[in-house]
Amino acid sequence: MTDRLDSAFAALADPTRRRILAMLLEDDMAVTDVAEPFEMSLAAISKHLTVLTNARLISQEKRGRVKWCKLEPDALREASVWMQGFGQFEPVNLDAFERFLEQELPAQDDSAERPTEKPPEA
Numbered sequence: 390m391t392d393r394l395d396s397a398f399a400a401l402a403d404p405t406r407r408r409i410l411a412m413l414l415e416d417d418m419a420v421t422d423v424a425e426p427f428e429m430s431l432a433a434i435s436k437h438l439t440v441l442t443n444a445r446l447i448s449q450e451k452r453g454r455v456k457w458c459k460l461e462p463d464a465l466r467e468a469s470v471w472m473q474g475f476g477q478f479e480p481v482n483l484d485a486f487e488r489f490l491e492q493e494l495p496a497q498d499d500s501a502e503r504p505t506e507k508p509p510e511a
Contacts, residue, residue, distance in 0.1 A: 396443060396445075397444050405437055413460035414460060419458075
């Protein structure tokens with residue numbers, strides 16, 4: 390499971406690959422159609438697609454002479470389940486935390502923090 394999570398998160402770390410995944414949410418696409426909106430070579434897009442394929446986020450198949458890309462809908466299930474484990478914690482309410490500290494910690498006298506004498510001059 391760890392290797393699959395690592396490869397999924399590594400693939401998702403790149404904004405180009407995230408954009409490709411968003412495009413594939415709509416429908417299967419030919420590799421040339423995937424490459425069209427990007428200002429990079431077809432070879433560079435192919436490398437991104439290879440990373441996504443190796444991470445099992447997409448699949449590629451040849452239909453005639455055209456290579457098609459398809460989003461694998463269950464691919465992020467493990468990552469999603471892993472991330473949901475962190476959802477059990479409530480966000481910290483800093484205002485409530487500050488009120489708690491004010492009630493629990495004794496008020497400190499400002500004069501205790503200030504030195505009463507000047508340090509000797511050298």
